[in-house]
Amino acid sequence: MSRLTEDRALCLTYLRHELRHRWWQALATAAGLAVGVALVITVSAAAAGTRAAQSRVLDSLDHAASSSSAAATVAGAVTTASGLAADLGSWVAAAALTASFVTAALLTLASVTRRVREFGTLKALGWPARRITAQVLTETAVTGIAGTLAGVVLGFAGTAAVCALGPTLIVDVTGFAGVPSPDGPPKALAGGPVTVHFSAPISPAIVALAVGLGLLGTLLAGALGAWRAARLSPASALSRVG
Amino acid sequence: MYELTGVTRTYRKGGKTVAALAGVDAVIADREWLAIQGPTGHGKTTLLQLLGGLDRPTSGTVLFDGKNLGEMTESQAARLRATSIGFIFQTFNLIPTLPAAVNVELALAPLRLDAAERRKRVAGALDAVGLTDRAGHLPAELSGGEQQRAGIARALVKEPAVLLADEPTGNLDEDTRDEIIGLLARLVRDRGLTLVMVTHDSTVAARAQRVGQMRNGRLLFGEAAAGAGGQQP
Numbered sequence: 001m002s003r004l005t006e007d008r009a010l011c012l013t014y015l016r017h018e019l020r021h022r023w024w025q026a027l028a029t030a031a032g033l034a035v036g037v038a039l040v041i042t043v044s045a046a047a048a049g050t051r052a053a054q055s056r057v058l059d060s061l062d063h064a065a066s067s068s069s070a071a072a073t074v075a076g077a078v079t080t081a082s083g084l085a086a087d088l089g090s091w092v093a094a095a096a097l098t099a100s101f102v103t104a105a106l107l108t109l110a111s112v113t114r115r116v117r118e119f120g121t122l123k124a125l126g127w128p129a130r131r132i133t134a135q136v137l138t139e140t141a142v143t144g145i146a147g148t149l150a151g152v153v154l155g156f157a158g159t160a161a162v163c164a165l166g167p168t169l170i171v172d173v174t175g176f177a178g179v180p181s182p183d184g185p186p187k188a189l190a191g192g193p194v195t196v197h198f199s200a201p202i203s204p205a206i207v208a209l210a211v212g213l214g215l216l217g218t219l220l221a222g223a224l225g226a227w228r229a230a231r232l233s234p235a236s237a238l239s240r241v242g
Numbered sequence: 243m244y245e246l247t248g249v250t251r252t253y254r255k256g257g258k259t260v261a262a263l264a265g266v267d268a269v270i271a272d273r274e275w276l277a278i279q280g281p282t283g284h285g286k287t288t289l290l291q292l293l294g295g296l297d298r299p300t301s302g303t304v305l306f307d308g309k310n311l312g313e314m315t316e317s318q319a320a321r322l323r324a325t326s327i328g329f330i331f332q333t334f335n336l337i338p339t340l341p342a343a344v345n346v347e348l349a350l351a352p353l354r355l356d357a358a359e360r361r362k363r364v365a366g367a368l369d370a371v372g373l374t375d376r377a378g379h380l381p382a383e384l385s386g387g388e389q390q391r392a393g394i395a396r397a398l399v400k401e402p403a404v405l406l407a408d409e410p411t412g413n414l415d416e417d418t419r420d421e422i423i424g425l426l427a428r429l430v431r432d433r434g435l436t437l438v439m440v441t442h443d444s445t446v447a448a449r450a451q452r453v454g455q456m457r458n459g460r461l462l463f464g465e466a467a468a469g470a471g472g473q474q475p
Contacts, residue, residue, distance in 0.1 A: 010351055013344060021339035021380075121335040124296060125396070126324025126352045128317050235288075235297040238335075 015139055022111075029107040029140075029221075030147030033214055036100025037151025040210040041202060042158035043093040049166065049200035056196045101217035104147070108140055108225040116232060123234035136226040144218020148211055155210060159200050166198030243404060243436045244270040244293060249302035250459075251288050262288040263299070264459030272403075275430055275437045277447035280456030286440040287408055289456065293438060294327050294406050295319035307403075324352035328397030330426075332409035334389040336381040342392040343368060343377035349396045367399035368392075371425060387418035391425065398429065405430065407439040411446055423449055 019026050112119070119132055251263040262285045270276055270293075278286050291297040292304050295311045296319075304311040306326075311319065323329075328349075336345045346364050355363070368374050371391040381389050390410060397405055410426070411419035423446055430437045439450065447453050455462045 007351065007354060009357075010347060014340065014348070017339045017341075017344065117335065118337055121331075121337070122348065123320065124294065124323060124329045124335075125349045126320050126322075126327075126400075127348075128320045128352065131352065233297070235291045238291075238296070238331075 011135060011138060014135065015142065018139060019142070025107065025111055026139075026143045026146075029104050029111075029143045030150060032100045032103035032107065033144060033147030033217060034100075034151035034154055036097045036217070037148050037210045037214040038154035038158050039096035039100075040093045040213065041152065041155025041206055042162060042200075043096070044206045044210075045155075045159040045200035045202045046162050046166075048203065048206075049163070049198055052201070053196050053198055097213055097217070101220065104144065104217055105221040105224055108136075108221040109228060112136065112225040112229050115229075117238065119229045119232055120234050120236075120238040123232070124238060129230040133226040133230045136229050137222045140218060140222030140225060144215065144222065148214030148218065151214055152207060152211060155207075156202065159202055163198065163200050166200070168195060168197050170195050243272045243274070243307065244268070244438075245303075245305040246270075246292075246461075247303050247305075249289075249292065249299045249304060251285075251292065251297065252300045261459050263292070265302070266459070266461045268454070268461050268463075270436065270438060273434050273436055274452065275427075275450045276439070277450035277453045278438065278440045278456055278461070279442065279444070279447050279453060284456040285459045286456045289461065290406050290408050290438065290440055293404075294329060295322055320352070324349075325400065326403045328400060328402040328405045330390070330393050330397050330405060330407035330410045332412040334381070334386075334393045334413075336389055336392055336396075338381050341378045341380055342373060342384065342388075342395075345381070345392055346396045346399050349399050353400065363399050363401075367395040370398060370429065371395045385418075386414050387421060390414065390418075390422050394422070394426065394429070398433075401433075402435070404436045404438070407437065407441075409440055409442065411441065411443060419443070419446065 122132055123129075246266050246268045249263055249266040250261060252259050252261045254260075264285075266285075266289060278289065280286050288297065292299055292311070293306075295306075295314060298312050302312075306322070309322075311322075314322065336342070337348070340348070343364055346367055347360060350360050350363060364377075365374070368377050371394050373388060373391050373395060376384060376388055376392075379388075381392070384392065390413075393410075405426075407426070411422055414422060426437065426439075427449055429435065437450075439446070441447050452463070
């Protein structure tokens with residue numbers, strides 16, 4: 001086994017023991033990221049589902065009265081409601097992801113702060129700053145990747161739940177009187193009821209975006225923690241009461 | 243081994259400048275066991291940190307085998323600590339999530355040894371302190387004396403030239419203290435190490451070849467130290 005591989009083996013041994021004995025801290029960080037990633041997938045899929053439902057409702061209205069001003073009014077209302085839902089979804093997803101990044105970063109920093117004396121000891125043993133940086137980054141990466149993957153699974157499960165609980169829309173314009181038309185009196189619209197089942201499709205692009213953002217958040221949180229650990233003066237780190 | 247000339251170390255604290263070291267001049271010979279005593283807050287630990295390259299003097303020079311520690315970069319100082327200087331702490335400073343053997347092995351990480359050499363050295367260091375049968379135990383599963391023995395094994399495993407010990411028996415009862423000091427004395431003698439030990443305990447200091455007294459940031463020896471309240475063995 002090469003010396004580099006040996007170094008990695010020791011790094012992984014350290015990591016394994018850290019995760020085993022501080023599993024609840026790692027779990028909290030991973031769970032924070034998982035929730036953010038899951039919300040991005042679920043909310044984005046729900047927004048796409050809303051747009052698809054809107055499209056089908058509009059199609060049914062077109063079939064009923066393509067030239068009716070009543071249909072145009074209803075279509076406008078559907079478009080506005082759908083747009084609002086999609087916008088709200090985007091904001092919720094962005095807020096959830098930001099909250100999860102901030103949570104992950106704070107938990108990582110809290111972990112570094114709690115281990116200041118440990119890092120001071122490693123520096124006293126002769127560990128260079130870059131090695132401590134690598135250790136912190138590796139620990140954060142493992143937690144972050146696990147959290148991101150769990151978030152993807154959770155996101156698919158959440159989307160399935162939304163689909164299962166989502167409303168089935170019945171568009172029934174039979175006998176609808178419509179609104180007055182400049183061409184004459186209000187016209188009744190023809191056509192039978194149309195059933196629109198709500199479904200939330202998950203696109204690969206959304207999954208890729210959520211995973212990318214999750215990993216980016218992990219990297220940023222890890223880099224912040226590692227930077228803090230590397231900057232510690234060994235003398236002041238050792239003087240902290242452990 | 244060490245040559246200190248006019249060493250000062252000042253800190254800013256609450257808007258004021260505090261002198262932890264106020265002009266230390268000393269020579270520490272190879273294979274010497276030097277004990278440093280003195281009241282809390284008079285600069286003992288600061289001096290130990292400068293000797294270990296963990297801190298830099300504000301002025302003056304700290305030479306280690308002719309190399310000026312104050313002029314070293316952090317990575318050069320880290321390399322020196324990794325190869326030549328072993329630290330022993332009052333609170334042991336073992337990493338609580340790692341078994342004793344892995345704690346010892348961490349000191350070898352910067353040396354990039356191959357697996358066989360690493361295992362051999364860890365086993366040898368644990369054997370030297372009588373901790374072979376406790377190698378797989380976490381620090382919390384060890385007694386205070388065993389934890390300090392693991393700390394000593396971690397300091398020794400790199401085969402350093404110098405041991406710097408900061409109150410190594412400060413957290414131990416009398417019997418364990420005597421056991422640890424006996425172990426250190428044997429290891430220092432057998433391996434030809436230089437030992438600089440900060441201690442409040444006069445019984446421990448009496449085992450050293452020379453005792454210095456830290457008073458108001460100055461290191462005093464001989465009559466000056468005796469006049470300051472110190473004891474000479």
